[in-house]
Amino acid sequence: MPRRGRLKLATWNINSVRLRLDRVLAFLAEERPDILCLQETKAPDEAFPRDAFRDAGWKHVALRGMKSYNGVAVLSRLPLAIVPDTPDWVGKGDCRHLAVELPGAGLVVENFYVPAGGDIADPDANPKFAHKLAFVAEATNHFAARSGARRTVLVGDLNIAPLENDVWSHRQLLDVVSHTPVETEGLLGWQRAGKFTDAVRHFVPETEKLYTWWSYRNRDWRASDRGRRLDHIWVSGDLAGGLKSARVLKDARDGALASDHVPVLVELAV
């Protein structure tokens, strides 16, 4: 069990939990986070490999999965309870959000998989982009109404790289979905509305390039290094003072069976 009052929490878009089960188990054995939030599990709940995680020590699992697409999960060494009655974002009935309470740590963990938004950065021409903007707007309103009410860690693949050095070329990506001004302003507005601190930029200066995702389409992801910081960990106001460290596990992008996203980790006093 963790030292009392210290929590290690990770988020990782795994792009199929079944295909990459061995990599997740290796990560858990190496880092031993108290909590791991997964996105793009791509598994219905009945097909999720609960037993393997339970046997490894992550006995408490919350799931919201569906066939083929999306899917979020929280694996925990600490007891948890799913927060009931969370919104059905944009009325889609998809599986992009899961909130859990951790009574032992006295906080709520919000795990999000924000829509990617398609190729065309125009909500009138592209319904997927309209969906993404609506999702961010609903989330902004949701957390504005709750800011400060509960100690909250919000994580996930938010599919937006908000800062100039969250992408390999700010200028060249201004028209590319994930870094357009309407998205970056929207994401920062959501962050402000919930009075969240970006836990990773708390440690890494905004002048420094930092990515969590590299496309599969580059032959040599490390050499081209055309990444984006799409995966985030935010903490609500009163938790920011307890932040101890943050890391992006870039090396997890290596290997033939890698996800295109890498894990992001924080440690904090709670």
Place this chain on the structure above:
DNA sequence: ATGCCAGCATGTTGCTGA
């Protein structure tokens, strides 16, 4: 900017990812 890859189901092609 393109890349032309990767996972999964609808399945030897199409949808989605970002």
